[in-house]
Amino acid sequence: xxxxxxxxxxxxxxxxxxxxxxxxxxxxxxxxxxxxxxxxxxxxxxxxxxxxxxxxxxxxxxxxxxxxxxxxxxxxxxxxxxxxxxxxxxxxxxxxxxxxxxxxxxxxxxxxxxxxxxxxxxxxxxxxxxxxxxxxxxxxxxxxxxxxxxxxxxxxxxxxxxxxxxxxxxxxxxxxxxxxxxxxxxxxxxxxxxxxxxxxxxxxxxxxxxxxxxxxxxxxxxxxxxxxxxxxxxxxxxxxxxxxxxxxxxxxxxxxxxxxxxxxxxxxxxxxxxxxxxxxxxxxxxxxxxxxxxxxxxxxxxxxxxxxxxxxxxxxxxxxxxxxxxxxxxxxxxxxxxxxxxxxxxxxxxxxxxxxxxxxxxxxxxxxxxxxxxxxxxxxxxxxxxxx
Numbered sequence: 193x194x195x196x197x198x199x200x201x202x203x204x205x206x207x208x209x210x211x212x213x214x215x216x217x218x219x220x221x222x223x224x225x226x227x228x229x230x231x232x233x234x235x236x237x238x239x240x241x242x243x244x245x246x247x248x249x250x251x252x253x254x255x256x257x258x259x260x261x262x263x264x265x266x267x268x269x270x271x272x273x274x275x276x277x278x279x280x281x282x283x284x285x286x287x288x289x290x291x292x293x294x295x296x297x298x299x300x301x302x303x304x305x306x307x308x309x310x311x312x313x314x315x316x317x318x319x320x321x322x323x324x325x326x327x328x329x330x331x332x333x334x335x336x337x338x339x340x341x342x343x344x345x346x347x348x349x350x351x352x353x354x355x356x357x358x359x360x361x362x363x364x365x366x367x368x369x370x371x372x373x374x375x376x377x378x379x380x381x382x383x384x385x386x387x388x389x390x391x392x393x394x395x396x397x398x399x400x401x402x403x404x405x406x407x408x409x410x411x412x413x414x415x416x417x418x419x420x421x422x423x424x425x426x427x428x429x430x431x432x433x434x435x436x437x438x439x440x441x442x443x444x445x446x447x448x449x450x451x452x453x454x455x456x457x458x459x460x461x462x463x464x465x466x467x468x469x470x471x472x473x474x475x476x477x478x479x480x481x482x483x484x485x486x487x488x489x490x491x492x493x494x495x496x497x498x499x500x501x502x503x504x505x506x507x508x509x510x511x512x513x514x515x516x517x518x519x520x521x522x523x524x525x526x527x528x529x530x531x532x533x534x535x536x537x538x539x540x541x542x543x544x545x546x547x548x549x550x551x552x553x554x555x556x557x558x559x560x561x562x563x564x565x566x567x568x569x570x571x572x573x574x575x576x577x578x579x580x
Contacts, residue, residue, distance in 0.1 A: 207266060211235045214259060221245040233271050236263050240279040244287035253288070254299035261307045269314070276307070276317050280324040285331035297332035301325060305338075315352040319362075322348065326365035335369040342385060356389050363389075364401070367408070376412040383408050387426045398426035399433045406430065406441045411469040413477055416484065416522065418445035419543050436462055444481060446542065449502055452478040479504070479513065480522045487523055487539040495532045 208230065215225045215235075223242040229235075239260055246256040260279070267275055288300040304325050311317040329335040345366070349359055363386035370379035383405040390398045406427060409415050421427055422445055430438040436459055443455055452474070456463065463471045479502045486493055486501060499506035504513055514534060517523050525536040 207232060207263060210259060210263065211239065214239055214256065217247075217256060218242045218245050221247065232263070232266055233268070233275070236260075236267065236275060237278065239263075240275055240282060243279055243282040244284075248296065250290075250294055250296045250299040253296050254303060257283070257300060257303040258306070261303050261310075264307065264310070272311075272314065273317055273320070276311075277320055279307075280304075280320055283324055283328065285327055288328060289331060291331070291333045293332070293334060293337070295332050297328050298334055301328045301332060301334065301337075304328070318348075319352040319354060319358065323362055323365060326362065326369050330365070330369040330372045333373045335366070335373045335375070340366065342381065360386055360389055360401075367404070371408070376408060377414045380405070380408045380412050380415055384421060384424070387424045390424075390426045392425050395425040395429050396433075399429060402426040402430050403434055403437050406437050407467055410440055410444050410477075411467055411473060413473060414520075416481060416540050417542060421445075437466065440467070444478065446485075447478070448482045448485065449475075449478050453503070480517055480520070481542060483514075483517055484522055484539050484542055487525075487536040488541070491525075491536040491539075493534045493536065495527075495534060498534060 211232075215223075215238075218239065219225055223245050225238045225242060243257065243260060246253045246260075264272065264275065283300045283304060285297060288296040290297050292298065304321055308318055308321045308325065311321070325338065326335075329338055345362075348354075349362075352358075354362070363382055367379050367382045367386065370376070370382060383401065386401055387398060387405050390401075402424070405421060405424070409418060409421055418441060422441065427438075427441065430441070439455065440462070443451055447455075456471075463469065463474060467474070482501055483498070486498065495506055495510060498504075498514075499510050502510070502513065504510045511527060514525075514527060518525065521540065523536050523539040525534055525538075527534055
């Protein structure tokens with residue numbers, strides 16, 4: 193039975209009256225629900241089997257669905273999962289369509305979200321509802337409205353005692369919803385979490401997920417580091433299962449703009465058919481990555497050299513690119529127009545291995561030492577002032 197403290201009541205008529213009203217409405221829309229006696233569960237079962245016929249208008253659909261959902265309050269616990277499962281099977285993107293918060297899909301999301309909160313004491317029902325919510329969020333492109341993050345999802349999985357197969361299914365759906373909502377950076381993190389669920393033993397089963405993980409990370413304009421992806425067991429399998437995709441990952445992990453040109457020449461249809469992205473997005477990204485690699489070797493970079501390595505004419509176009517690189521935090525630095533150089537002060541690392549960790553540790557130790565010295569100096573000044 194759903195928790196009445198969490199599930200809102202949408203119709204204050206008695207259950208029998210409410211059931212008859214819903215039946216009549218659904219029957220006018222093409223259902224053929226017969227009289228099933230006075231019992232709640234048989235009547236509600238027939239109603240939820242026809243829930244996809246509630247109406248095309250989002251307002252009408254939400255009102256009727258909410259009325260149906262409120263009847264779940266009186267359903268015995270041993271019958272609840274079966275009814276919720278039937279209800280979820282009807283509330284799919286096949287029947288509730290459209291993007292945005294005013295769409296039929298969004299109306300179904302609002303009703304299911306309330307129902308989800310009504311089953312806090314029945315985890316497997318929450319798990320079932322959540323899976324359907326993700327499908328609808330993909331259709332409506334409103335996953336941001338759900339407020340789902342990795343910490344919340346981990347908490348849900350623990351509470352629901354979800355097995356590995358269910359976790360993978362839910363993460364796939366969340367990934368699809370994020371992609372539909374143009375949140376590629378979040379989608380890439382979800383796919384990495386998904387692939388981490390595979391072990392060495394079953395990594396071969398994850399080829400499609402690994403391909404999507406690489407694709408999402410490569411096309412994401414905010415992702416500049418790929419070490420964590422390269423190390424995944426499932427991704428390593430791509431070297432044999434999909435060499436071109438594995439090569440693309442290696443290219444963006446360590447390659448340059450010139451390497452990218454060679455790759456595209458060897459695989460002319462790869463970008464459009466496998467990565468499904470405008471090539472201009474990839475060109476901009478590989479140029480940024482190339483600039484970061486150059487900055488790692490020498491922080492005073494001659495502009496003619498940069499022009500050659502990036503394939504950008506040495507002039508206004510190159511300067512605009514450098515400004516954009518600074519804006520997206522790939523590097524920070526200043527242009528020296530007189531010397532025709534770029535002076536880099538900081539840059540993102542494309543890879544972060546043992547050497548980088550040692551350097552970071554040294555810098556942190558140095559910072560701590562400076563803070564301690566500053567604290568000591570302030571203490572001495574205060575003592576001197578007090579003495580006078």
